[in-house]
Amino acid sequence: MSETRTPVRPTERGAARQTVTISFAGFNRAWAAWIGDRLERRGVRVVYIRWDSPAEESLVDLLRGLSLAEGRILMLVSERYFQLGPRTFDEWNAALREVVAPDPTRFAAVSVTNSPVPAAVAVLAPVDLTNMGADEAERRLLDRLDLPDDGRQTAENARGPRFPAAMPEVWGGVPRRNTRFTGREPLLNSAYHLLQNSEPGAGVLTLHGMPGVGKTQLAAEYVYRFGSEYDVVWWVNAESRVTYRRLLAELSTKLGLATGDEYGERLRAVRDSLRRGTPFSRWLLILDGADEPDQIWDLVPTGPGHVIITSRNPEWGEHNSKLLEVAVYDRDESVAFIRRRAPRLSDADADQLAQVLEDLPLLLDQTAGWLNDSDLSVEEYIELLEDGVDPDVVKVSADFPVAFQTAWAILLNKLRETVPESVDLLRLCTFFAPGFIPVRMLREMSHDDLPEQLTRLLDDPLLWNKAINQLRTYSVVRLESHEVGVEETPSPGESLYLHRMVHQIVGKDMPEEDRRDFIDVVRRALAEADPGRPTDTRNWEAYAELVPHLKYADVLNSTDRKVQLLVLNCLRYMWWAGEYTSGWKLGRRAVTAWRGLLGESHPRVWEATHHYANLLRSAGRFAETEELGRGAMEHLRRERGERDLDYLRAANGLGADLWSLAKYDEALTLYQWLYPAYRELLGEQDSRTLSALNNLGFVHRLRGQYEEARRIDQETLETRRLVLTGRHLFTLFSEVSYSVDLRLLGRYAEAESIQARNVREYRNVGGKGNPDALRAEHNLALCQLRTGDRASAGTLLTQVLEGYERRLGDTHFGTLAAAVSHSCFNREHGDIDLARETSESVLARYEQLLPDGHPFILGARANQALILRNVGEREHAHVLIEQALADMAEAVGEEHPYTLGCAVNASGLRNLIGETESAAELSRLTIARATDTLGRTHPLTLSARVAYAADLRGLRSRQQAEKVEQEALSDLEATLGKQHVHTVSARSRNRPYWDFEPQAS
Template sequence: MPGTRKQVGAIGAQTVTLSFAGFNRAWAAWIADRLERRGVTVVQQRWDPPVEVPLEDALRDLMLSRGRILVLLSDWYFQVGPRGHKEWNRALREVVAPDQERFAAVSVTTSALPGATSVYAAADLTNVGADEAERRLLVRLGLPTDPLPEAAAARPGPRYPADTPEVWGGVPRRNTRFTGREELLSKAYTALQDAGTGAGVVTLHGMSGVGKTQLAAEYVYRFGSEYDVVWWVPADRRALYRQKLAELAPELGLSTGAEYGERLRAVRDSLRRGDPHPHWLLVLDGADEPEQIWDLVPTGPGHVLITSRNPEWSEHNSNLVEVPIYNREESVAFILRRAPRLTRTEADRLAEALEDLPLLLDQTAGWLNDSDMSVEEYIELLGGGIDRDVVKVSADFPLAFQTAWSILLNKLRDTVPESVDLLRLCSFFAPGSIPVRLLKEMPPGELPEQLSGLMNDPLLWNKAISQLRQYSVVRLESHEAVVDESSSGESVYLHRMVHQIVRKDMPERDAQEFIDVVRRALAAADPGRPTDTRLWPRYAEITPHLKWADVLRSTDPAVQSLVLNCLRYMYLSGEYRAGIKLGSRAMTAWGELMGEIHPRVWDLSYNYANLLRAVGDYAGTEAIERAAVDHLRTERGTHDLEHLRAASGLAADLRGLGQYDEAYEMSSWILSAYRELLGDQDSLTLSAQNNLAISLRLLGRYEEALEFNRRTLEARRQLLRQRHSWTLYSEINYATDLRLLGRYSEAESLQTQSVRVHRLVMGNENPQTLRAEHNLALCYYRSGQRSQAAELFTRVLERGERVLGESDPLTTMFAASQSCFAREHADIDQARAISEKVMEAYVDMLSDQHPYVAGTRGNHALILRNVGERDHAHHLAEDALADMGRAVGENHPWTLGCAINVAALRNLVGDPESAAALTESVTTRATEILGRTHPLTLSARIAHAADLRGLRDRQRAEKVETEALGDLAATLGAQHVHTVSARSRNRPYWDFEPQMI
């Protein structure tokens, strides 16, 4: 007998059929790899015999396989079906024992297995390293254990399953009750493997409760050994997604600062390059709104797995894998694993009653197993206890869910009533990830008696959490291996279906008490400094919960301050749409709660107006701010700080509406008042000084604007910090003034450094970062660095459209610049299409009389000139010049610029005399307003020389041109693109450039 065994081992082992449960796929892949390196042919066969096939027949079918049969023993191998130990022992004795030489086995579990598995004489691979596991495998198969040749040993292969990937975070614990879904797992795996570099994105989509998250988690555990990095990110909210993705930076060993914008940029760049890890898997859980985060989905050599109820991910280069409800066989298998006391017939009836919905099966079977209630009684209760007139809690899960939940809540009340209190507290946070630590961090004296015991007694808290976890009501969000089973972790996850039904089922008195606790917990978590970019992740965590805690109905000053700070954060971080929605609701709610003239309402109106102004609703904000200014001036006087803040907002509205003189007068008075009240170096004074500089720039008074912005920048660097968002904002303003004065190299130098810091501190997608990059693109353009300008103009516009929307003021400003650049250096058709959209956007946002409308029409006239529509171009340019003159005055640089373009078109339509007269007038006025060496003045002088040549006045033309060329060379340099162009007698033009207000 021993001799026979040796012969089978030596010969038959050249081909091995590996039989494994799908749950152990990672082990199967590793074992197959180790054997194939030694020349063994391995046929992998997943063990999943149909329930209706007797186990003996299934084992006989397995014996039809080629060569030696290697069985991978685990709990799961024997649970497939599931089948009991008694059935297994009988089948092993009958089929395997008589022919045991065909079989070998390795074990990867320490759990008790059916007694008859001893027939396999399994090698134990648990609790050993990879080398020892491989040695034991080879010995069991009778194969040599000599070291492999160097080439074979160095070949990359699957990671040893007991070793986790180098970077691992946020992944839920493995669900030991996971059932079925083999085809879905295989489909997702194949789709990711077959995708090209940068295209490995798969979305598991389906209705609520079908187990998308559990499927994604199982995918991670089955295939995670193939990755160096596995990172799980909640993706139901953009801000939270950004925060959690940024937390990957230190895990990747990236050298970054503390700012999460810097970390986010570094992570995305690292994943894109595949450095330091090319094999990464990112799981985006609960990404139900693709438009909110699709632009943040990393590309690169790794894979992205998304769970979502929304099939629209197919429009964003993702493969869809639909996750349906369980089939009946899966439902029955799952119930029997969850509730072993039930029979197969009872499980089938229960599955039918619960419509095969995995979440409902999990929760119901869990407590039914502990209950004395029969399945028949439960189904009768489920069917007869539903009020058929009750509206469904949600359209995408069964009506039976409502009754099932009523039963479950009663069960929880009878066993651990504190778990119901905790669950109800959680329902006043947003569904999904709930930061329960905020509740535990509250001062004990602030809690009502009903809840103080729960919060202050760790044993009671953990008991409540454990009870909810036992029935799959919540799952833990802190899932690292060190977390104890009873630990609450940092947060819990509450499914939205559960969230809805719990809130609906709550008595009014309890609801009021619980919601008050959650409001105070959120208020206590307020960092208090929304201007500090380092605290933005904390605000990102808080803001989604405001709606669910109904904070707008609270009269607590701390809660109201939280609302104001969140609005400020949303404004500064660029979350305009969410901020406007919150602000609009708050204006209505606080007006009803406190009255229209309450001081808190004025605070609110200021923050709300900032958000509206950010999206270009200047008329709407003017109405809000004028009402505030008039009331506060009457009630408190002109030098009241609240009145001055409202007046500052009104001045910004006036700038937006093109009323620059009035805005300047108001800004000057506001700055004087702040200086008188607070001194020169107070932060509010510096903000007023910043705003006055903006008014001066819009009036064309660039030198004065530069001086104010220089002083503001220096003071902010001293008072705040180098990386404070307001300091960075002043850098943009100062660099803009330098550029508008023709000091291009200085502007580019400052703006290049500032862009780098913006990206690190505020992130690539922040509106202020986009502004900084846009100004840098303009610096490149003016300096003649066309390739750098082209790339940056395109990137900024694309991101502006994606992040802010096509009609946003910033996006429209970016589009105006892109159109001008494309007109001269790219695609004239593209330039025309963009220009038409820009003109339309400004008319919709502002009015026909606004200077931005006139300026962009002047730009469009140049496009029409280039495509040969001379008459149309001439009429449009003349209209733009007249409209600009009426809007800002005859001597404004914008009007002078329009006139340079009009003169060129007058020449084209055969009116050289008036063209020469116009450029002579522009030269005189520009010299007086801007100086003889300002770029606009120099353009006017070169244009005038060209007009004089057109009139055949060569002597004057030569004199004007020679002097202008000398000044160009002295000011910009002999080889600057403007100097070279003028020397080549290319007629200059002028681009209107919209400014932020």
Template sequence: MSGARTPVGPTGPTERGATRQTVTIHFAGFNRAWAAWIGDRLERRGQRVVYLRFESPVDVPLADLLQDLKLAEGRILIVVSEWYFQLGPRTHEEWNEALREVVGPDPSRFAAVSVTTATVPSAAAVLGPVSLTNMGAEEAERRLLDRLDLPSEPLRETVAAARRGPRFPASMPDVWGAVPRRNTRFTGREDLFNDAYHLLSNAESGAGVVTFHGMSGVGKTQLAAEYAHRFGSEYDVVWWVNAEKRVTYRRQLAELAPKLGLKTGQEYGERLRTVRDSLRRGEPYSRWLLILDGADEPDQIWDLVPTGPGHVIITSRNPEWNEHNSRLLEVKVYSRDESVAFIRRRAPRLTEAEADRLAHALEDLPLLLDQTAGWLNDSAMSVEEYIGLLDSGVDSDVVKVSADFPMAFQTAWSILLNKLRETVPESVDLLRLCTFFAPGFIPVRLLREMPGDELPEQLARLLNDPLLWNKAINQLRTYSVVRLESHEVSEESVTSGESLYLHRMVHQIVRKDMPERDRREFMDVVRAALAAADPRRATDPDLWPGYAELTPHLKHADVLQSKDPQVQRLVFNCLRYMYFSGEYRAGIKLGERALAAWCTLLGESHARIWELTYHYTNLLRADGDYVRSEALGRSAVDRLREERGPQDLEHLRAAAGLAADLRGLARYDEALEMSQWVLAAYRELLGDQDSRTLNAQNNLAVSLRLLGWYKEALDVDKETMEARRQLLRARHPWTLSSEHSYATDLRMLGHYAEAESIQRKNVHEVVRAMGPDNPSTLRAEYNLAMCRYRMGDRDRSRDRGDGLQEPGSLLASVLERGERVLGETHPWTLMFATAQSCYAREHGDIDQARQLSEAVVARYEVMLAEGHPFIAGARANQALILRNVGEREYSHVLTEQALAEMARAVGETHPWTLGCALNTSALRNLVGDVEGAAQLSGDTVTRAGEWLGRTHPLTLSARVAHAADLRGLRDRLQAEKVEQEALSDLDATLGSTHTHTVSARSRNRPYWDFEPQTI
């Protein structure tokens, strides 16, 4: 026996009304929650409590264990339950004999409370147990105190409120979600429970994360489930999440929002953000337990693990969680004593010696022990015969599937499958069907929703006959082959087998052990089920959860080897979903595999290949891989033009994609020419109002904007936006994108207030339609922050009253989410980082500004070809930071270099070049080259006026700068004239209180920030 708390002081009197006595609570680990609650009730009344968890090693006589218990201090209070009497395991006869021998002569030392309604040994009556079941906490406490002869008057309110104790174990947490049913055969693992409990309870806020890690089949999930049941009464919220895939994890965690009473929209991304924020703040609940099951890829979800005052338990095969703020607890195979105890509980007919031999043969692996002992108990086969089968091998082709699997596993499974075939052969068919879904939660309801006339004869009866279906499922449950718990469906659906949980080990071995004819037939059925479940509209955010459920199963159904047009259409729609929802990397992996498979399956010139190339290059481009995308796109354009002619719609779509690749590579003139040609062709073939024409029109505006033709881009974007509003619904992703582009054009032209108004509305709609962490949402919020930044709205404390953040915090939020959702090197993330660096520079955080700026420059230099304008622009921004920290000479050299590179890249009159010139003239002035500064600023004024107009903010900044350079040349009259005219135009254009106007009146030299653009 071991105590969780050291006894203190001498044994006190036990008479009713005694002021102080020691009570030793003796309990099975399974009943820890009851022991904690009882101890808390007693300590509140001034009693000294000692906790002793009962251990029952089989090599020690039970009577000796009870005699040792009498050495404990004070009154011994036993928490009676079936678990207490099953430890060892011990028979009722053993217990009756020991209780009569040890407790019978001295019953006054013992007391008991019963927390079970199950049958217990008859001699337990000597303990005088009082039942605490089927009643409320108040009555249970009264009975407990009465049994110990303690006063039961209510405590004073101040005493009762002094601390918050454990929840009454018979009451559930306020929120309890998707936790698997308690395994009544759970055995052992007490040291792991103790270690996990103490690590979590002693952790500081935000650090309460423990990972159970170990090989497949070792019982990590069962351990986590038992922890939830055993300690759940100490929490207000217990929530279970399947964490095998990022998309599934995000959706299931988001489902916690309504349970917490959080007010959010229906989109799961918005719910996810709200849930994480609620858990972090501990409002409305600070005592929460989140269990992330099957998180084998930390890189996929570590950034989404909530922090805060609650606790997180992770189950994983991957020990790399120790690099992500988690303490590791290794879950090994059972100890031999645990194996024997478990087998005897699972198969009571086996003796201890037989259980020991079986455990040795099965290498103490819990999953295998559970499945084997389950059917062996119902079989006439002896343990010796079974072990003989294991040794000889039922299947001569037994091959070790994985390093995770013991060799005995394959053979044991062959035996089990034979047993299933003999009893309910349809259960084997169902099990094999499941292996063509991904392991874990399997939506078998998709099979039952298929039309019956499309099913093979072998499966039609199983899937159409509810009685046979339930019989097959119950057979699999009996032998622990599947579980019925699922977060995705209601409890009613679970009990009817609408969703099953299949362990990855079982999944792999069953899939291997299958006749080839069945493999082909069953795979076709699952493919058809997945295709039939296709929501069909990948651009509709409301349908994204459906695609998120389907995509994990594509690989296991081997859909890429199917020639069925409906299955291939599902692949296209999943790729489109991944593109619109921002799951770029997963989409690229699928696209890459599909292209390789279909080129072999269909031939390189098949029509499906061109459509696949289109979706694949979209994903590559969205992830910033312009080189690969351009190579694939150009090859497709050339082949299609040659085979079908320039007016072919497939060729035009490929050409439009190629123009986008050219924009990514900064070949803006070529992109413009191609965009114009594609638009003209679409108009001729389809008319002005076709969605494909509008897409081409949108792309033309992007090319114009990148070339600095902001007014022309504005006109095109406005026309596209109005047409999309008519043709598509207002919240269609393309409509929202047009609104964003229109607001961006307005901002580039200096119409900041109008741009901010449109973008504010756009953000509201994008968040509702796409969710808070969709890349389109991040881009929309970024543009809103930039609108407010350019408006001069830089006061961190200003309350806007519209629920949106001021620009600094909004930029920081967008950057943080961009790094998490898109990755640190994604083009949009670098765009966000550039803006945050500029903002930090202007608000005094020069260290953050420099760190971000240096990272952006370094990443652009690696990712982009030398001479790319983004590299020149990033260096121009870096020069401003160097100027601010006093490195004038280096800053001057860098800004001159940036100006020359930018001019070569986009021409001397491009707004980006004019901005670089504005900064360079300032550095020339600062290092004493006054004449060179005046010459450059004067030229910049002329070019900016011609390109952007006299009152564009960049032109106005150049005019203010030129006035400063004229003063440096001591041409005061001309300087005064230029300055006054510029100030007058600033007042009229931006307003007298705008930051730029106020700064110009104070004769602070203006500057220009380079801002990367989307392509």
């Protein structure tokens, strides 16, 4: 028997286009969006109606109301459509036969489920769209609605929603869909519209609310409902900065980004890719559990995509995020959820239970789950709640409703009675960080000398799985894989997810004896999971997983040497990986704890102090590090004397603080003492002796004593070549230092020759993205610029800056030095607007990092004055350079090359605004000082001489100007060559200028 179908009809209002009204359950929104898009591409007008089924209204009335919708009504058949209410199949069968059967032409249907549905759905003649590709599904849809497949969909290039059965091109870390998810329709719609209507770069939304309200579940449901509109969906546990950085960095491989192995570099590449929207502009990033905005707000990507944050903390609103509060369930939602979770309960039971549990989703989930398996009536359960179980449990946190705490005590008793080992496992989990618990570490650790109850649990796979399954049954834990991109079901017990709320409750409700035993077991598990060698990037993922658990296992109060070694290795890892802020905070706590535990002078206290100082210094907190270093030196000097190696190491670190704070004279005095001390104790060829000698040379360079720095760096280089071979990283580092000295002395060709070979060696030995290799490439670019190869220099400077930003961040001294060079290059040979933007950014970062009057701040202002000069803001430029000159002279002295360079630029601006006599006098003084400091033929001295000739011409002293100019040209030709860019420029009577170049060690 054939079936006759009526085509889609125009609406009764006479609309020009055919209309289809799509009726769908919110759970199936992705299908509705895809179907609607397919129809609209054929000119069909689509109306969307999300189906709801309030319990107080009859299904017959609801369906009659739906039949009044415009055009033909297309119902999306799924189990969720018929479960709303919840309604029985008998109710649905009766309603469908009464409303739909008499007029089947008003309705059509497609099925997007394989689950059982009411029998009377047959009157809708649904066509199945599951288990097939998009093309076949579209063909069936059009056939069901009697629409021609005229190819109109290919006429539009707009990217529509993805076929719901197809995953986004990049997908990772997303929890499995909660098939019991209930309600929240207004929140989901609000979240969608807030993100869709946001300005580009501002699509950040925070779902905030108290623990247990279902923020994570809401975010996951958003992903499944709207994920088809994105090309990239990436879920990240953001409870700690370390974990967040690691998991976000994993996206780099999925995006096909070319980066090194170090995840700090991959993280910056990911952020840059998302910001630019390449290779994907439609991306969705979920940061789950980001309760501390101060830890990660600076790492939240911007760009054309969207970010959803789940957090208890509404302070995200202060970090350019829209806020959407997630409250407890509405009562109807609570009742519907309980009925789905515990079908044996009636509507009245569910309503009564929801009232006493305050509609809190997590508590409803756990309570309804075990009530469904229990003989206990709701009234009996409520009696237990009212009587109270354990008054101590009620005091856990002001965040938690009293009902939750009391109900949890009841549930805990239930667990003890059924599978007591599940409580032991749960208590072990509380000594890991909440969230993903790497319980595999417990299985992999040595089980010798464990408490008997835990030995049995960890050694018996059947008992282990039984304990886990019991916790899962009552929604105490989720079985998840926290490995990004893994879609298959994880092995039982490999990774459990424990809600923060449950974590805190269980942690409080624990006998002291168990607490001591269990925390010791977790500490041992963490220590045995330490891979060692924190400098090896292949181990960084393991360390990133370990670090968040240190706090909860209270490792700093352990006297176990292996546990303390774990802490030291984590500090080293955090320094190498660029986790400076989190690292110095851990270091500070370790030093404080171990001083009390081990004593002031214990070797591990000084080891922790050393790593703490390194992290603090790398975070740019130089004043604090200086105070720490001075205190350490004073204490060690009193305790051990000045020949102690820990004392010398503290002094070496203090020297770095001193030069970072521009206390160059004090740093010089320190290294002039430290180098001989190391040499006497360890010999001339020891690595620590050579490190002190290297630092001595660097301080001379900072003081502008370039020839002395060259002599010392050459000595260090030759000794390292002898002791370590020419390709050792320390040798290559010294080679760069020597080349920098040669360049600063004006020996450009020699410097470039050494540096070009050095860069090739670095790329062979350390890889192109290595920070020391970037330092080498930066110097090569500056050598190329000085020798006139501007094209190569410009390309390399851009690559170096990008490399530094990816690897070390925006505020590292190496990054800032590269940004300074990049800005100066663009000022003269590229984009003046980019030069100005970069210069202003560098200056702001220096002012944030360094004390007032620091030479790097003053030098950056001198560079800024040249930009202002070039864009015509002469008066502003003149004021800025004069102030920089005066401040620089005060900071480093009148004869320092920094001051001499500022003077060259200041004389030029004086000349430009008509102060010719003042310009000439300044140029004359600069020549005298530069000759004394650098020599008559140093490039900076020659620049001053060329400038002076121009000033004399301005004063109409032509004969004297000619004499000064010819002498300067003659020296330029002799020193740099007739065709050198500086010589050619001077011959063309272009006024010379000086670029400030900060020295990064």
